[in-house]
Amino acid sequence: MFFIFGIGPKTKVIQKSQFLCPVCRTRNTYELKQQRNYFSLFFIPLIPLSKAKGEFVKCLNCGTEMPSTVLNHAQPD
Numbered sequence: 443m444f445f446i447f448g449i450g451p452k453t454k455v456i457q458k459s460q461f462l463c464p465v466c467r468t469r470n471t472y473e474l475k476q477q478r479n480y481f482s483l484f485f486i487p488l489i490p491l492s493k494a495k496g497e498f499v500k501c502l503n504c505g506t507e508m509p510s511t512v513l514n515h516a517q518p519d
């Protein structure tokens with residue numbers, strides 16, 4: 443019997459809202475994502491191995507990924 447296991451990052455969307463994208467300079471929908479390493483068995487992530495590595499924001503209009511700090515100074519009114 444074979445076991446297929448590995449370690450890899452898994453990205454999960456933790457928030458979806460709108461912001462003023464510094465790249466597009468218009469208000470767009472963003473996804474706030476969090477990345478974490480998981481131990482996976484048969485390609486199913488089972489055990490989180492590390493603390494959340496970091497959060498980043500992806501603009502769904504232009505696709506640019508940027509640090510989540512952009513939300514601090516680019517909040518919609």
Ligand SMILES: [Zn+2]
Nearest residue numbers: 463466501504
């Ligand atoms: Zn954008």
